[in-house]
Amino acid sequence: MECKFSKNERLHSKKLIKELFDKGSSFFLYPFKVLYLDQLGISDNQLLVSVSKKKLKNATDRNYIKRRVKEAYRLNKHLLPSTEGSKKLIALIYVSNDLMGYHDISPKVIKVLKKIPVVKTPQE
Numbered sequence: 001m002e003c004k005f006s007k008n009e010r011l012h013s014k015k016l017i018k019e020l021f022d023k024g025s026s027f028f029l030y031p032f033k034v035l036y037l038d039q040l041g042i043s044d045n046q047l048l049v050s051v052s053k054k055k056l057k058n059a060t061d062r063n064y065i066k067r068r069v070k071e072a073y074r075l076n077k078h079l080l081p082s083t084e085g086s087k088k089l090i091a092l093i094y095v096s097n098d099l100m101g102y103h104d105i106s107p108k109v110i111k112v113l114k115k116i117p118v119v120k121t122p123q124e
Contacts, residue, residue, distance in 0.1 A: 049066045
């Protein structure tokens with residue numbers, strides 16, 4: 001298992017982000033709004049972490065939350081149900097006004113990863 005949150009695990013393509021927000025499914029699990037979409041042709045699940053400037057004014061606070069979320073994802077990405085050929089685009093949008101520590105964020109990220117459904121392929 002890879003030990004870092006690599007570039008190909010980051011969702012940074014504007015085209016894919018637009019597709020995720022247009023066609024993706026979503027659910028809410030405090031403190032995250034979660035969007036996900038099955039995508040063919042990508043090698044890894046890709047994650048986008050967003051923290052609103054309106055909710056947390058300081059850039060240092062926003063970066064703090066983003067680092068904690070990415071670390072929690074990196075350590076628990078094996079929980080994400082995977083199917084061969086189809087990988088997921090995931091956006092975690094942090095909606096709380098409060099600054100949460102890693103020990104508060106990690107269990108929430110684990111719940112989110114377990115709640116994202118497995119897509120059924122036509123063969124099954």
